[in-house]
Amino acid sequence: MKIFSAQQIKKWDAFSILNNPISSLQLMEIAAGSCVEWIIKNYDPAHSFCFFCGNGNNGGDGFALARLLYEKGFDVTVFADQNKKFSAEALVNFERCKAISGIDIFGFEHFNDFSFNESTVIIDALFGIGLNRPVEEATAKLISFLNDLNFPKVSIDIPSGLIPDEMIGVNAAVFKADHTLTFQSWKKSFFHPESGIFCGKIQVFDIGLSKEFYTHEITNDYIIDDSLIHETYKPRSEFSHKGTFGKATIVAGSFGKIGAAVMATKACLRSGSGITFVTAPNCGYEILQNSCPEAMFISGGQNYIVDFDFEENSTFGIGPGLGTHPGTETAILKFLKNTIKPVVIDADALNIISENSEHLKLLPKKSIITPHPKEFERLFGQTQNSFERLRLARQKAEELQIFIVLKDHHTQVITPQNQVYYNITGNSGMAKGGSGDALLGIITALLAQGYSSQHAAIFGVWLHGKAGDFAGEKFSKEAMLPSDLIEEIGNVFKFLAKKNPSD
Ligand SMILES: NC(=O)C1=CN([C@@H]2O[C@H](COP(=O)(O)OP(=O)(O)OC[C@H]3O[C@@H](n4cnc5c(N)ncnc54)[C@H](OP(=O)(O)O)[C@@H]3O)[C@@H](O)[C@H]2O)[C@@H](O)CC1
Ligand SMILES: Nc1ncnc2c1ncn2[C@@H]1O[C@H](COP(=O)(O)OP(=O)(O)O)[C@@H](O)[C@H]1O
């Protein structure tokens, strides 16, 4: 699914109004109507709703929603600033609200005296995607007051104070929602940790904006959604043999970190690799042969890897638990000098590369690197925030002609063509040592099976997150282990096969 900027979303609204038999006011009514449906499903009529509406169209959504909820029998109170000019659509909906005697409307100055009760739900319709300057002091105070109240909080379209495409300022006033009910598409700031933290759970409602605009409007930002995955996933042909699904070699482990090699190898085996090798130090021999009997062991040293050979037919995934011993460093750099085939690189292999910027040039074109934010910083330098980090990643992916998998809550896959794919599977149960090792194994297996680097990276992060979600459901986010995630990979493939009409 494409992600558009705030400017593009405004163009999309305008295009839809111009080319479809629909007015701006009708769009607002549809938007408010979809919020009502969600509220009815989630809150019983004993709840009372307290609206905070701005003077733009986001406020207009709020007024329309307040009226529709009142008509459904909910208790509704509205706060708004009648001294400031409303947008045309906001004014119409404000007047419609005002005409209903059962809806009390107060000025913002009265928010302090209002008696909120236990059943209150706060609706934030102060600012939407039209915020174009920092929130003024009085409104910032209101937002801070509301944030301190211990009631459920719902934002309309975007938490007020967030900028849809950019980093927020230091100490910016932002409404902290439990739920964000957004229209037509995700906004970029929902994915980034500094701003995403304000959104709570996100619901996206289709309000019927033009499909023609969506098809033709150009963007470089995408969400990895189910339809993209179904297009990417290649079911296995029954007329096949182990050679059909490639050879993968995991290079991992050192004394005390053989577990990393086990997890990467198991994840690789579970993700469909035809023939799997693991190059590890001898101290891991028995552990690996016992835990991953399907994988063939290749010795790379005694307690850490000091040598391993390039093998033309194999796809290499290198890094988990390697350590950064000078012998290992020499082995990794020698390998990279001798290979031209795309490789998957993570963890200590990235740390070794980051010691000298010249090493980056050894990465074969179309390789996939999977840094977490700290590893990214070691490789490419410090950035002030995740938006800036992403900009730098785009630049580096293009410069080096590699794919960067920037790991995060919403991991980003950055292509050499300057595209960004945001992942929306995965959960905080994966914030545990070992999750990254599993990801390396998954991506290596997909690349070995003939998926392109782009597809292996995109499908890999989605699969990893989805398996993490399945494991979280089974064991809880607290208790789930990266090993449980690996065990769930099979259920993700079953889920895909079920949805695939050709199967
Ligand atoms: N038909 C449609 O288009 C649909 C639109 N929809 C809804 O409209 C929302 C976008 O509405 P919007 O563009 O009117 O702006 P909004 O987000 O309400 O912003 C506030 C307005 O206030 C102003 N302002 C800006 N910054 C400010 C500040 N710091 N402090 C004070 N004032 C500030 C600024 O005006 P200015 O003062 O610059 O003239 C701006 O116009 C969108 O998020 C969705 O909810 C849906 O109904 C679907 C159909
Ligand atoms: N809160 C979270 N939400 C979603 N995914 C997460 C979260 N925390 C971690 N992950 C995922 O888990 C993996 C962690 O990788 P990494 O930091 O390299 O761990 P390690 O090297 O310890 O195995 C990444 O793929 C990351 O996206």
Ligand SMILES: [K+]
């Ligand atoms: K809002």
